[in-house]
Amino acid sequence: MNTFEDLNLPKQLYNAVAELGFEKPTPIQEEAYSVILSGKDMVGIAQTGTGKTLAYLIPILRDLKYSEQLNPRILILVPTRELVLQLVANIESLTKYMNVRPLGVYGGTNINTQKKAVAQGCDVLVATPGRLYDLAVTGVLQLKGIKKLVIDEVDIMLDLGFRPQITNIFDLLKERRQNIMLSATMTEEVDVLIDDFFTIPTKIAIAVSGTPLNNIEQSSYQVKNFHTKINLLRHLLADKEEFSKVLVFISSKRYADKLYEAFEEDYGSETCIIHSNKSQNYRIRSIKQFDEGLNRILIATDVMARGLDLDKISHVINFDTPSFPENYMHRIGRTGRAEQQGKTILFFTEKEAEYKANIERLMSHKIPVIDFPEEVLRSSELLAEERPVVGDVKNHNRNTTEVVRGPAFHEKKLENTKTNQGGSYLRKAKKYKKSQTRGDKIQNMRSKKK
Ligand code: AMP
Numbered sequence: 001m002n003t004f005e006d007l008n009l010p011k012q013l014y015n016a017v018a019e020l021g022f023e024k025p026t027p028i029q030e031e032a033y034s035v036i037l038s039g040k041d042m043v044g045i046a047q048t049g050t051g052k053t054l055a056y057l058i059p060i061l062r063d064l065k066y067s068e069q070l071n072p073r074i075l076i077l078v079p080t081r082e083l084v085l086q087l088v089a090n091i092e093s094l095t096k097y098m099n100v101r102p103l104g105v106y107g108g109t110n111i112n113t114q115k116k117a118v119a120q121g122c123d124v125l126v127a128t129p130g131r132l133y134d135l136a137v138t139g140v141l142q143l144k145g146i147k148k149l150v151i152d153e154v155d156i157m158l159d160l161g162f163r164p165q166i167t168n169i170f171d172l173l174k175e176r177r178q179n180i181m182l183s184a185t186m187t188e189e190v191d192v193l194i195d196d197f198f199t200i201p202t203k204i205a206i207a208v209s210g211t212p213l214n215n216i217e218q219s220s221y222q223v224k225n226f227h228t229k230i231n232l233l234r235h236l237l238a239d240k241e242e243f244s245k246v247l248v249f250i251s252s253k254r255y256a257d258k259l260y261e262a263f264e265e266d267y268g269s270e271t272c273i274i275h276s277n278k279s280q281n282y283r284i285r286s287i288k289q290f291d292e293g294l295n296r297i298l299i300a301t302d303v304m305a306r307g308l309d310l311d312k313i314s315h316v317i318n319f320d321t322p323s324f325p326e327n328y329m330h331r332i333g334r335t336g337r338a339e340q341q342g343k344t345i346l347f348f349t350e351k352e353a354e355y356k357a358n359i360e361r362l363m364s365h366k367i368p369v370i371d372f373p374e375e376v377l378r379s380s381e382l383l384a385e386e387r388p389v390v391g392d393v394k395n396h397n398r399n400t401t402e403v404v405r406g407p408a409f410h411e412k413k414l415e416n417t418k419t420n421q422g423g424s425y426l427r428k429a430k431k432y433k434k435s436q437t438r439g440d441k442i443q444n445m446r447s448k449k450k
Contacts, residue, residue: 002030012097013062017054020093025058026051028206033059039178041201043194045326047184050206053090056150056180060124061091066099070121071145075173077129077166079157081106087126087152100124107131115140129157129165136172143169148178155183155190159276163189170197185302186324188252205326205362216332220346220356220367225386226255227379229319229347230262235376236317236345237267237297243315245290248299249331250319253277256299259319267297275301302327310334316344321352325362 003024004017025033028046035042036059046052060074067073078084084104091102103122105114107130114131118141125132125141135141151157157166179198183190194201223229237243250256253275260273272286272295290298291310302322313335322328328346335342346367348356360366372378 007033007058009058009062013058013094016094016096016098017058019096022054026055028052028204029055029058031204031206032056035202035204036060036178036180037063041179041198042181043198043201043203044180044182045184045186045203045205045324046182047206052182052206053087053152054094056152056182057090057094060148060150060180061094061098061100064098064100064123067123068121069145070119071142072103072122072125073145073147074124074150075132075143075146075148076124076126076150076152077132077157077169078126078152079128079160079162081108081128083153084126084128091124091126102126105131105135107134111135111138129162129169133165133168133172136169143172144174146173146177148180149173150180150182152182153184154181154193155185155187158187158189158193163193166193185327185330186322187302187327205324216335216342216344218332218344218346218365218367220348220369221372222353222369223347223349223372224378225349225381226258226383227381228377230259231377231379232347232373233259233317233319234263234266235373240296244296245293245310245312245314246297246317247290247310247313247315247334248297248317248319249302250299251302251322253301255320256301260299263297263299270295271297271299273299302330313342316342318344318346321346321348321355321359323355323358325355325359328359329362 004014004022007025009017028044028050032042032044032055036056044052044055046055064074076087078087084106088102088104091100095102101122102124103117104126105118106128111131111134114135115138118125118135127135132141136143151166179201181190181194181198181201221232223232233248237246248259250259256273256275260271263271272289274283274286278286286295286298287310289295316332316335318328318331322331332342332344335344346356356367
């Protein structure tokens with residue numbers, strides 16, 4: 001592996017890195033270095049602890065020329081005040097022998113003091129999104145000179161509801177700039193943000209180190225569609241002894257709510273749910289109830305995967321197959337902790353088989369496929385997104401084999417056939433809305449009862 005010497009750093013920067021006691025770049029530092037130097041947009045999927053901060057700071061600082069201009073040229077956005085302080089300290093130690101002016105700004109403190117600091121001039125501005133925007137609209141802070149934008153811990157930022165502030169900040173920046181983004185997990189919201197604002201970014205993913213793969217027994221089922229997945233999960237969960245503490249991962253809040261609603265009748269009293277639309281108190285309560293064994297089943301979205309440190313989970317169920325293999329690693333890492341044995345089951349549709357192959361490539365391990373149980377009802381009810389595109393008659397047979405073949409092995413309930421008729425969208429939308437509030441109410445009632 002390369003050493004820092006091989007990176008050909010300017011002497012001042014090299015000496016500062018050496019003084020920090022670092023000899024070899026970590027994998028993300030090695031990979032990010034040339035991408036960032038090339039000026040291309042970059043998305044790095046890496047957790048804290050991988051050396052991700054220096055992965056972007058080193059190439060950025062290497063490229064930063066001395067300047068006396070007042071307006072910042074580098075902008076780094078982070079979600080919390082603590083991270084702002086930590087990053088400024090990092091930059092200060094890396095630029096010990098250089099002439100670089102870092103500045104940190106964050107909310108919850110006097111804005112006038114920060115206005116004065118901004119007016120003094122800086123090269124690298126580290127900020128939380130809300131305060132940055134407030135400073136920019138006062139006119140004290142000019143962002144047109146930003147050449148490189150870094151958004152660190154972007155999944156947390158989006159989870160905290162910073163999307164509007166981030167969008168507003170993008171509007172204040174010049175279009176010609178380099179965008180660098182770091183996230184521990186790849187979520188739907190992160191993906192949308194990349195699509196909206198990034199230009200063909202180079203993606204770098206660093207496998208979660210130390211994921212105890214050996215302790216985790218992995219298996220999978222190929223399943224037709226969302227509703228059949230619900231039937232299969234319902235079937236598996238009937239074995240309460242085997243499935244004693246089950247964490248179900250699902251990619252979006254909407255699907256999480258749908259699943260929660262579907263379980264209300266049979267597993268309602270045993271199930272709790274967390275996702276980022278739930279209040280902090282609701283989430284804490286759900287996790288507590290699951291951890292203490294009051295609820296056997298917890299439905300969670302990917303954003304929640306990382307922070308969870310739960311004891312003795314019997315199974316992690318991947319209700320869908322993450323399109324970013326890293327997310328699978330995060331998910332299954334919730335079981336098999338601390339040398340315990342864990343089990344994980346993956347549900348994949350024909351469409352998701354490709355994602356499964358990517359995961360297997362990342363792990364260098366094939367996930368065994370179990371035959372679909374005969375006794376589980378195969379539903380032909382399709383979500384709007386699972387249906388064939390209207391008017392795409394030509395491609396029907398090629399792209400939507402499931403849909404076309406479906407009716408041949410129907411054991412359909414009446415209601416399933418109904419949903420495919422006109423007006424189903426309205427019906428679905430109403431149902432979904434109702435389940436959200438009902439779910440909340442039930443959760444409240446349960447916790448009051450305690
Ligand atoms: P981060 O992932 O950026 O939060 O960094 C995690 C920790 O790794 C920090 O304490 C860094 O100081 C440390 N670190 C960063 N780069 C290296 C390196 N090349 N070798 C050893 N430790 C490092």
